[in-house]
Amino acid sequence: MPHTATWKEIKEGRLTDIYFERTRKILKAKGIDLPVKTEFMAHALPSNWPWAVLAGVEECAEVLKDLPVDVRMMKEGT
Known part of the structure; x- marks a missing residue:
């Protein structure tokens, strides 16, 4: 669950x-x-x-699922 809004609102x-x-x-x-x-x-x-930490992938996936979009991202661990 995001901290600022509901998934529905987003x-x-x-x-x-x-x-x-x-x-x-x-x-x-x-x-x-x-x-x-x-x-x-x-x-x-x-x-x-x-170095950096890639975070928020699960939240992005939640927002984009069921939408007619293509998503590409860097491989985990790169």
């Missing part, structure tokens, strides 16, 4: 990052109705740490 699109809402409005205003792609990546580690 899956219904009742909350989102403002970036996504603004992008949706721009695309709609321009009459653009195409599939979109998103990427989530880290370009740097905090304080130049030499």
Whole structure:
């Protein structure tokens, strides 16, 4: 269970990052109705740490399951 909202609220699109809402409005205003792609990546580690922990995979899978999307990610342990 996420700490900020229910799975139902998230899956219904009742909350989102403002970036996504603004992008949706721009695309709609321009009459653009195409599939979109998103990427989530880290370009740097905090304080130049030499390692990182991949977390939240289960939460992402829960939100995306049953949706008509393709998901790709790095292999565990890489």
